[in-house]
Amino acid sequence: MGRKAGEQRARVLAALDKLRHQIGLALGAARNANEAAKLDVARLELEQLVVRTGMERAGQDPELAERIRDPAMADVLNWLASVRSQFYTEWADGPNRLRELVAASAPGTAGRPAGEWLGRIGAGRGISVPGLWRVGSSTVDGSTAGRTAGTELTFDVAVPLLDESHLAITSAPRTRGTVDSIVENLLMRVLSTFEPGAVKIHLWDVGQLTAILPNFYALSRTSAVTVHDPTRLIDLLDELAGHIRRVHSYTMQAGYPSLRAMRTATKKRTEPWRIAVLYGNGENLHPEQLRDLKRVASGALDAGISLILIDVPTVLGGAVETISLVDERRAITSMTGSDLVVDLDPPLPAGQVATAASRIAEALVAKQGGPRSFADLLPTEYGTYSSARELRTPIGFFEGEPVEVVIGDATPHALIGGPSGSGKTNLLYALLGGLSARYPPNELAFYLLDFKEGVSFAGLAPGRKDESWLPHARLVGVNVNTDREFGLALLRFLADELRRRSAAAKQHEVTNLAELREQDPEGHWPRIVAVIDEFQYLFAGRDTVTALATSLLEDLARRGRSQGIHLILASQDIAGIEAFWGKPAVFEQCTLRVAMPKARRVLAEANQAAVAAPRWHAVINHDSGVSHGNQLAHVPDASAKGVFPSLQRELWQRFAGQGQPRLFDGAHSPLLEASAAYTSLQPTPRPRALVGQSIDVADTAHGVEMSGAPGRNLAVLGTSTKEALSILDSATRSLARQYPQGEVEFLLSCLVESCQPAVTELTDLLIAEGHKAGFVAGDELTELVTNLAAELSDMESPRILVLYGVDGALPALERKEPGKQSGLDHLRTLLKQGPGKGLHVLGWWRGVARLKDTLGFGGTDDIGAWAALDVQGSELSTFCAGQVVQWSPRPDRALFFDRTTHSSPEVLIPFHRPEEADD
Incomplete structure (x- = not known):
């Protein structure tokens, strides 16, 4: 019994000894693995430090030198040298390839010496938009590229900017002049590449009220360069945010993800590039400023806006390249990496820069010139546009560039406001003329109604002095201020047409006019534009006319967009229209707003742009009147004697087959002998006694x-x-x-x-x-x-x-x-x-x-x-x-x-x- 117990004890002790041995082995292996891991981490950290500092400078750094002398780290430099040697062996033709790449991506003014382009206006016109812009050069030893040691190989260094990337510059002590030189070089290259007005510069310096880039002073007196208040960074960021929202709005409506994509597809520039240069002082921005700056940066490139930040400590969203100054003439860039030092280009000659800026400014002023004429709104060839997707025409000019009005599914209806004498009637003529010249009568039909006591639209129908008429006009109603029933009749007609088009769309299983025209190419489906001037008279009474007109107008405003029926409502002041109190549906659908000088309640409540608008100008807004959608436009004189009639006669002769419009003049009673209802009468077993002219769209009695x-x-x-x-x-x-x-x-x-x-x-x-x-x-x-x-x-x-x-x-x-x-x-x-x-x-x-x-x-x-x-x-x-x-x-x-x-x-x-x- 005792012997058996002893054997059992011995087996237990043996098993425990074996377990302790195995545990010891495992712990030893773990310690070894831990030490090896620590060593690997230390080696990797040392590799990163050496790469970041540069192998040539690593021995000069006391801390790095001590770590390199550690026997465990002895082969780190050797390993890095072998890797670099292998890389440079493969990179034997690297400098040449870099030189060729920069030359291809930075053609002409973007990369050539200043003497070849400085002072020439639009020196890069005709070339594609450069992808890179030169800032300096870098040199490597020839041994790294299979050449004789000591041979220097130099290649150009450039950074992306327009549409490609933002740029962050970090200065070194006593390098403000160098920073200005870099910025001035880049901006002057960009400004000299394109025609005047194609690029707009915004300058903000937290430390200076004026004298930012003083060589650009001549440009600061034009729209090409704007210097912003150093205490109001928020205003600049709001302005840029507004541009981004507006640009994104119409590019997405047109089916493009960015302004560059739209420009590439259409081969047409609709917006200038914008470069915002922000000089900081190395201190953090206020949290709200930083938030707004990051929000702007994230969407800016797609809207054609690039940021250049100097000593603004932040991490921007989107693509950002960096330039970090080492001293007054050298820098490290993210494009070349930390191992290569970039020798910055010398400053452009100050006098030549000032002269070049003056020439660009003079060319911009000459290009913008004086007020444009009505003829400048018209295309070179009449009647070539299709209205299947939308209607589009310039209505005026801002700084020499046309400002367009777009009427379509996204901006279906327009609200135009302006006090008496502000140019509202002239703007309507500019709009009608621009659209009529672009779209043939089978693409566009006008129904025109003027409630005020006047004959603004009377000339668009044939008269005693001029037999011509506007071929696109189907109805012209004037002097109808006391005949509100005629406005109601027009709305009823449009409602009937809306039902007809909706039925056709349902039959062809489509949802909008463009699809209907594709499925029914033989159908007659022009876009209809109904212009009602002084439309508030239609709702002047508390009666059946007002109630019915309000209901019809709301329905047309909601559903007309999909079937190509558009309303243009013009008024001196919409505030007093009681019929719409508490019923904002009509005005909400009028996403296109046009405010003449001193107009009230047309734009959004907080948008006061019309108050400051100069005479003969208009604020064009496709975003329901919110301030970021504002576009100021000078509207040419379209209502002067003989101006519009000349266009009308040309169109009338070109589209001679189009029947004349129905003219309703509330100031003149119709003649029985001239009534179609009377002249068409013949003997019949069911005679009708004509009592008078009906107030209707059709010429009936x-x-x-x-x-x-x-x-x-x-x-x-x-x-x-x-x-x-x-x-x-x-x-x-x-x-x-x-x-x-x-x-x-x-x-x-x-x-x-x-x-x-x-x-x-x-x-x-x-x-x-x-x-x-x-x-x-x-x-x-x-x-x-x-x-x-x-x-x-x-x-x-x-x-x-x-x-x-x-x-x-x-x-x-x-x-x-x-x-x-x-x-x-x-x-x-x-x-x-x-x-x-x-x-x-x-x-x-x-x-x-x-x-x-x-x-x-x-x-x-x-x-x-x-x-x-x-x-x-x-x-x-x-x-x-x-x-x-x-x-x-x-x-x-x-x-x-x-x-x-x-x-x-x-x-x-x-x-x-x-x-x-x-x-």
């Missing part, structure tokens, strides 16, 4: 069908003699054209003495046209209606009874003999039963109450149509199915209602009678 249905009579209400005569005249003459000679009889009676000559003349005219017509004296009216009532059942041919001043005959008509009906009873019979027998009454009553007396109780249905003149709407509800009628009398206008066709009354314009002057 209101009429009353004289069928056999009950109530097919017409009443004219009011005391306005001229309009009453006109309505009865046009109704009678239009009916006469629709009956063959001898098939109808007109019976005219006048109870208003002053109107008898006009009625007699109309009677003679009807007879001259071959119709049966007779004039019945007022005292014979009772007998006439009595006889007609008696003959009614046996009437064989149609008769038209035209009564002027019916109320004047009421006393005579009301008299009756015992047991017999009065003349009034017979008149009521004619009104009630006449239409069914072919007799219709066209009558003029000078008051609503007198018409009611004529009709008697329950007789209102016998007047199926009426035209009210100087009658208040509240008096008309009885004849309008009891609905509230909103109508206040207006000169030369009437309110018309036909219960068979109208849901509510409509305003019409009585036709002008040429003989009115003789009445």
